[in-house]
Amino acid sequence: MLTDRYELTMYSSFVEDGSVDDHSVFEAFARRLPPGRRYGLLAGLGRLIPLIADFGFDEDEIGYLLQVGAITPKAADRLADFRFSGDLTAYPEGEIYVPGSPVLTAEGPLGECLLLETLVLSVLNHDTAVASAAARMVTAAGDRPIIEMGSRRTHEMSAIAATRAAYLAGFGSTSNLAGGHLYDIPTVGTVAHAFILSHESERAAFASQVAALGVGTTLLVDTYDIEQGIRTAVEVAGSGLGAIRIDSGDLDIESRRARALLDELGATGTRIVVTSDLDEYVITALGAAPIDGFGVGTRVVTGSGHPTAGMVYKLVAVADRPGADAPLRPVAKKASGKGSAGGRKTAYRRGDGSEGFTLDGTVPPDARPLQVPVIRGGEIVHNPALDEIRGYARAVVEALPASARDVADGTPFTTATEED
Amino acid sequence: MLTDRYELTMYSSFVEDGSVDDHSVFEAFARRLPPGRRYGLLAGLGRLIPLIADFGFDEDEIGYLLQVGAITPKAADRLADFRFSGDLTAYPEGEIYVPGSPVLTAEGPLGECLLLETLVLSVLNHDTAVASAAARMVTAAGDRPIIEMGSRRTHEMSAIAATRAAYLAGFGSTSNLAGGHLYDIPTVGTVAHAFILSHESERAAFASQVAALGVGTTLLVDTYDIEQGIRTAVEVAGSGLGAIRIDSGDLDIESRRARALLDELGATGTRIVVTSDLDEYVITALGAAPIDGFGVGTRVVTGSGHPTAGMVYKLVAVADRPGADAPLRPVAKKASGKGSAGGRKTAYRRGDGSEGFTLDGTVPPDARPLQVPVIRGGEIVHNPALDEIRGYARAVVEALPASARDVADGTPFTTATEED
Numbered sequence: 001m002l003t004d005r006y007e008l009t010m011y012s013s014f015v016e017d018g019s020v021d022d023h024s025v026f027e028a029f030a031r032r033l034p035p036g037r038r039y040g041l042l043a044g045l046g047r048l049i050p051l052i053a054d055f056g057f058d059e060d061e062i063g064y065l066l067q068v069g070a071i072t073p074k075a076a077d078r079l080a081d082f083r084f085s086g087d088l089t090a091y092p093e094g095e096i097y098v099p100g101s102p103v104l105t106a107e108g109p110l111g112e113c114l115l116l117e118t119l120v121l122s123v124l125n126h127d128t129a130v131a132s133a134a135a136r137m138v139t140a141a142g143d144r145p146i147i148e149m150g151s152r153r154t155h156e157m158s159a160i161a162a163t164r165a166a167y168l169a170g171f172g173s174t175s176n177l178a179g180g181h182l183y184d185i186p187t188v189g190t191v192a193h194a195f196i197l198s199h200e201s202e203r204a205a206f207a208s209q210v211a212a213l214g215v216g217t218t219l220l221v222d223t224y225d226i227e228q229g230i231r232t233a234v235e236v237a238g239s240g241l242g243a244i245r246i247d248s249g250d251l252d253i254e255s256r257r258a259r260a261l262l263d264e265l266g267a268t269g270t271r272i273v274v275t276s277d278l279d280e281y282v283i284t285a286l287g288a289a290p291i292d293g294f295g296v297g298t299r300v301v302t303g304s305g306h307p308t309a310g311m312v313y314k315l316v317a318v319a320d321r322p323g324a325d326a327p328l329r330p331v332a333k334k335a336s337g338k339g340s341a342g343g344r345k346t347a348y349r350r351g352d353g354s355e356g357f358t359l360d361g362t363v364p365p366d367a368r369p370l371q372v373p374v375i376r377g378g379e380i381v382h383n384p385a386l387d388e389i390r391g392y393a394r395a396v397v398e399a400l401p402a403s404a405r406d407v408a409d410g411t412p413f414t415t416a417t418e419e420d
Numbered sequence: 421m422l423t424d425r426y427e428l429t430m431y432s433s434f435v436e437d438g439s440v441d442d443h444s445v446f447e448a449f450a451r452r453l454p455p456g457r458r459y460g461l462l463a464g465l466g467r468l469i470p471l472i473a474d475f476g477f478d479e480d481e482i483g484y485l486l487q488v489g490a491i492t493p494k495a496a497d498r499l500a501d502f503r504f505s506g507d508l509t510a511y512p513e514g515e516i517y518v519p520g521s522p523v524l525t526a527e528g529p530l531g532e533c534l535l536l537e538t539l540v541l542s543v544l545n546h547d548t549a550v551a552s553a554a555a556r557m558v559t560a561a562g563d564r565p566i567i568e569m570g571s572r573r574t575h576e577m578s579a580i581a582a583t584r585a586a587y588l589a590g591f592g593s594t595s596n597l598a599g600g601h602l603y604d605i606p607t608v609g610t611v612a613h614a615f616i617l618s619h620e621s622e623r624a625a626f627a628s629q630v631a632a633l634g635v636g637t638t639l640l641v642d643t644y645d646i647e648q649g650i651r652t653a654v655e656v657a658g659s660g661l662g663a664i665r666i667d668s669g670d671l672d673i674e675s676r677r678a679r680a681l682l683d684e685l686g687a688t689g690t691r692i693v694v695t696s697d698l699d700e701y702v703i704t705a706l707g708a709a710p711i712d713g714f715g716v717g718t719r720v721v722t723g724s725g726h727p728t729a730g731m732v733y734k735l736v737a738v739a740d741r742p743g744a745d746a747p748l749r750p751v752a753k754k755a756s757g758k759g760s761a762g763g764r765k766t767a768y769r770r771g772d773g774s775e776g777f778t779l780d781g782t783v784p785p786d787a788r789p790l791q792v793p794v795i796r797g798g799e800i801v802h803n804p805a806l807d808e809i810r811g812y813a814r815a816v817v818e819a820l821p822a823s824a825r826d827v828a829d830g831t832p833f834t835t836a837t838e839e840d
Contacts, residue, residue, distance in 0.1 A: 001597050002576045004571055006611055008609075014610070017631070017632070018633045025686070036701060047453060117614075118571050119576060122574060122579055126575040151424055152424070152538050152542055152733075153728040156543060157579060158577065177428065189427075190423060191433070193734070197735050197752070198434075198442070208437040212436070212437070298730075307574070310573075314613070318617070332617070333643055
């Protein structure tokens with residue numbers, strides 16, 4: 001039922017006019033990237049695959065659809081044992097994409113492929129928006145780890161998916177326990193200002209925290225006065241204190257002052273973690289500051305200004321009868337500003353990172369194919385572990401030309417175009 | 421487990437130092453509104469209340485928390501039968517808020533109130549962001565209905581919550597079937613371009629749709645050529661055609677042309693529905709166009725540029741022992757740029773719409789109190805139906821000064837401040 005009503009009304013029409021099983025090809029792609037972006041990082045496939053495998057309608061749902069007139073009785077009969085029986089091909093999760101990249105292709109009976117639209121787009125648009133922003137923050141941070149801590153700024157279920165997307169794009173850990181548990185992602189977090197404020201003094205709060213969590217913990221030093229907070233922290237925990245966190249003020253200035261003071265107090269190994277409205281731009285600006293780790297919240301879970309990836313899912317070819325051997329007719333909307341290329345695309349990447357596609361299923365000998373089989377005849381055939389996806393994403397982004405990885409606003413470094 | 425690790429580490433410290441049951445007060449509020457906004461519309465409470473009532477940790481989750489070191493064994497013992505036993509007070513869902521409005525107050529044992537932070541903020545920040553944007557679109561549309569159709573642009577579960585938030589802010593219907601079913605919201609939707617493209621001709625597609633759905637349906641006329649599409653639509657369905665939908669081009673020009681042509685063809689009762697990247701600004705610009713309904717997708721589910729409401733949840737008062745009669749000590753962070761007002765606030769609205777609060781529990785005689793009891797001693801005491809909330813929101817927004825309802829960018833029309 002994670003779908004839009006128009007898909008069911010179309011499905012009903014297809015059932016009634018006999019075309020519901022005609023062979024078809026749909027593609028998901030982005031017409032453009034968010035303004036300023038040079039590339040996007042595809043994410044969501046690992047969440048999408050099981051959702052497609054489980055996609056269907058129970059008796060209660062079919063009753064509802066009939067009652068509100070979204071489906072005909074004949075369509076209801078078919079929906080009762082709906083199961084996606086077709087093929088799904090996609091760019092691997094963690095691959096980069098550009099305008100026109102056919103990141104996901106569904107092929108099979110028209111009615112089945114059609115009904116996946118909302119599910120495919122919801123998952124890919126959300127997770128890709130987060131991963132694309134996260135990848136830029138990771139580039140900005142260099143070898144300094146980033147904690148995803150945006151759960152409080154987004155829907156409680158989006159938060160869990162965002163944790164996964166940020167991690168696969170290179171974040172090191174998350175504050176989100178449900179996400180950490182579900183996806184086996186390292187979790188971190190110590191205290192909020194409420195903890196300090198609830199105690200009679202900052203010193204009492206630090207003492208309580210060190211007693212419960214040990215001197216390796218991270219003490220939050222900016223509740224009252226940062227300098228005094230650092231002095232108290234080192235007095236309470238000793239020079240072996242794990243880390244301090246600063247969550248306000250000019251982080252460049254405050255981190256330099258904090259480093260100097262920590263060093264003066266002998267806490268030369270104590271790390272400095274900063275949080276507070278960080279994003280790829282702020283992290284870049286903090287490049288020279290003595291900061292050992294960043295915590296990013298709002299801006300990563302909301303895609304750093306672009307909370308949806310803008311992908312669409314379009315019919316690109318259809319046959320007049322069922323079966324994979326039926327001759328496909330390329331189709332495309334012609335309307336103003338929203339034209340798209342018809343035909344099933346086979347995509348590849350050249351050595352310089354640029355992308356192209358053919359309509360005849362071939363890949364040039366000097367290029368690597370970008371699509372992998374994900375579902376074949378309804379069976380899942382691709383399900384890499386999250387750490388494998390994370391490694392893949394790192395390798396793909398690192399292989400990009402330096403100009404493509406630049407965090408400054410720019411234009412897409414390439415566009416997926418048809419081979420001449 | 422919909423929570424952040426730092427809440428559990430704080431909880432553990434409170435268990436270890438004996439303060440976990442000390443009486444406390446936390447408030448959720450927004451320090452500021454998104455740039456340009458004159459007010460915000462609170463949403464999410466109806467989703468939040470049952471989530472708080474069910475909030476807890478099962479054996480598997482407690483095992484995980486122990487394993488990753490997020491809690492101490494003593495904290496684990498207490499978490500096993502965690503249940504929020506305190507009080508929750510809030511602005512009713514559908515009420516407007518401004519910077520500083522104490523929209524939700526949790527009062528009870530420190531450890532219990534603390535653990536609700538992430539859940540409270542995830543739900544309120546998401547749903548309020550959507551409702552606040554939706555309310556502006558409803559104002560812009562006047563008496564013309566708006567369909568929420570953004571499911572494909574946001575996380576699949578956010579989509580369901582967004583449907584609810586947009587509806588309570590005044591949208592008339594949704595494309596999202598799961599949301600329609602769950603919340604009893606009218607659903608609409610007919611076909612996408614894929615439907616037209618999958619047929620041999622636009623005429624065949626329209627004929628199939630009318631056969632399945634009747635002449636009262638909405639035909640999508642912009643796949644190839646809008647003028648020809650409208651002519652074909654009326655030829656196929658007759659002048660009793662319910663509606664046409666235009667999803668591309670200059671909607672002001674196209675809707676005027678379409679109205680003239682429909683009237684010329686005798687289809688004077690056929691409605692014109694437009695979609696395509698609409699938001700409150702575009703809808704305002706289309707104020708004089710002969711449009712009968714709008715469909716809004718991306719921009720409503722992503723909060724029209726502001727996907728999170730920016731609310732925070734802060735400890736504002738704490739006692740040194742358990743019990744509602746324990747003397748509370750107001751607390752507030754002092755750090756730069758993030759200061760907040762300590763003490764439990766009682767909020768009210770004056771006749772001119774402006775807001776104030778006191779710290780002594782009183783409300784001036786000429787003002788109406790804004791907070792209602794929601795949970796008392798762990799029991800839900802407030803749970804209005806969605807249509808009641810929708811009516812409340814409409815009344816509250818309509819009672820605002822015209823300058824506050826203006827869709828043009830502005831500044832908050834008032835700020836919640838302490839009574840002099």
